[in-house]
Amino acid sequence: MRSMKAKHRLARPFPRLLSTAATGVSASAAPQITPITSLLIANRGEIALRIHKTADRLGIRTTTLYTDPDASSQHAACSPHSLSLGNPKSYLDGDRIISLAKQHGIQALHPGYGFLSENPAFASRCEKEGIVFLTTFFPGERIHSTVVRTTPNATETQDSKVVVFQHGVRTELALLPPKWFEKALGLKEIAASVVAPMPCKVLRNEVAEGDVVKKGAPLVVIESMKMETVIRSPQDGVVKKLAHKEGDICKAGTVLVLFEEEAANEAS
Numbered sequence: 001m002r003s004m005k006a007k008h009r010l011a012r013p014f015p016r017l018l019s020t021a022a023t024g025v026s027a028s029a030a031p032q033i034t035p036i037t038s039l040l041i042a043n044r045g046e047i048a049l050r051i052h053k054t055a056d057r058l059g060i061r062t063t064t065l066y067t068d069p070d071a072s073s074q075h076a077a078c079s080p081h082s083l084s085l086g087n088p089k090s091y092l093d094g095d096r097i098i099s100l101a102k103q104h105g106i107q108a109l110h111p112g113y114g115f116l117s118e119n120p121a122f123a124s125r126c127e128k129e130g131i132v133f134l135t136t137f138f139p140g141e142r143i144h145s146t147v148v149r150t151t152p153n154a155t156e157t158q159d160s161k162v163v164v165f166q167h168g169v170r171t172e173l174a175l176l177p178p179k180w181f182e183k184a185l186g187l188k189e190i191a192a193s194v195v196a197p198m199p200c201k202v203l204r205n206e207v208a209e210g211d212v213v214k215k216g217a218p219l220v221v222i223e224s225m226k227m228e229t230v231i232r233s234p235q236d237g238v239v240k241k242l243a244h245k246e247g248d249i250c251k252a253g254t255v256l257v258l259f260e261e262e263a264a265n266e267a268s
Contacts, residue, residue, distance in 0.1 A: 036060055036108045036132060040101045041079070043112030044091065045225050048075035051110050063106055067091065091115050094122040101131055108132035113198065114227065194231060194257040196250045200224040204246050207257070211239045220244075220256050231256060 038061045041048045052062045052075070066076035067088045076082045083100055090096060094116055101109055109131050111117035126133040200222040207219055213233045220231045220242075238260040244250060 038063070038106045038108065039134070040097070040104075040106045040109045041065065041075075041112065042091070042097050042109055043115055043117075044070060044073070044075055046075075047112040047225060049078055051112060052078050055110075060108075063104065065091070065097070065100075094119065094125060098125060098129055098131065102129060106131070108134055110134040113225075114229070192259050193255045194219055194234065194259075196222065196252055196254045196256055197229075197231075198224050198252050200229070200250055202244045202246055202248045202250065202256070203228065205242050205244075206230075207239050207242070209239055209242055213237060213239060222250075222256075233257075235259070 037059075039051075039055050040063045041051050041055075042065055043051070044066070048064055052064065055062045056079075061081070062079040063081040063083060064075050064079045065083055065085050066073060067085045067090055069088055070076060071084065081104075083104070085091065085093070085096070092115060097109070097116070100106075109126055111122070111133075116122045123133045201224070203221040203223050205220055207213055207217070213219070213236070215233055215235050217233045218230045219233050219239075222229050222231060239257060240260045241258040243255045243258065250256065
């Protein structure tokens with residue numbers, strides 16, 4: 001492990017996040033809550049930098065991970081501590097990442113986006129090992145680097161934005177419903193559009209207007225943070241309109257695909 005001096009730290013940091021997982025006691029039975037003082041960032045690039053910046057402002061010591069190809073990257077050098085994973089595929093090695101967190105006495109883990117952030121088994125393993133699992137994977141107009149504590153159950157429902165939002169309301173998470181939830185929360189209607197989950201560039205559309213698609217079918221391939229992501233259909237339906245062409249730059253929440261609403265409802 002290598003250590004580097006942090007560039008700056010607020011003289012009066014914001015209140016720290018609170019945890020019961022580190023004590024091995026359930027939230028309902030915990031006699032006291034323990035402040036989170038250390039965080040392992042299990043991601044890379046700009047995502048890791050944003051998480052580090054927020055944690056640093058909160059007075060939380062961060063540890064970043066890097067592989068051989070990105071050993072000299074900004075995210076590897078931004079935090080006071082950095083650990084080598086070696087092989088580039090190691091960002092998906094949940095067992096090794098948890099082992100490193102325990103070995104270095106790190107209380108909490110933030111997976112960022114992609115990689116292990118949508119893996120409920122990994123979230124469950126963290127909880128069992130007494131590691132607080134943090135995530136930003138909740139719908140919203142602006143996600144940026146907000147730090148939110150979640151549970152394995154919440155991770156299991158992340159494939160449905162509506163379910164995630166409703167789960168967030170039930171568990172009293174501070175969520176602001178984006179405009180595209182208005183119809184979906186009406187219960188009788190289903191989502192009639194697919195939106196960009198993050199700022200991105202459209203690489204290509206995998207469907208054409210008028211195509212009949214099944215749930216899970218690839219719709220659009222986007223690029224964000226130099227990583228390609230396939231946006232898949234959340235439902236059976238008929239493509240009404242492709243809102244963007246190859247090369248277009250989109251903000252988070254921008255509509256990418258519109259469905260024929262009546263046809264989509266019939267297909268459901």
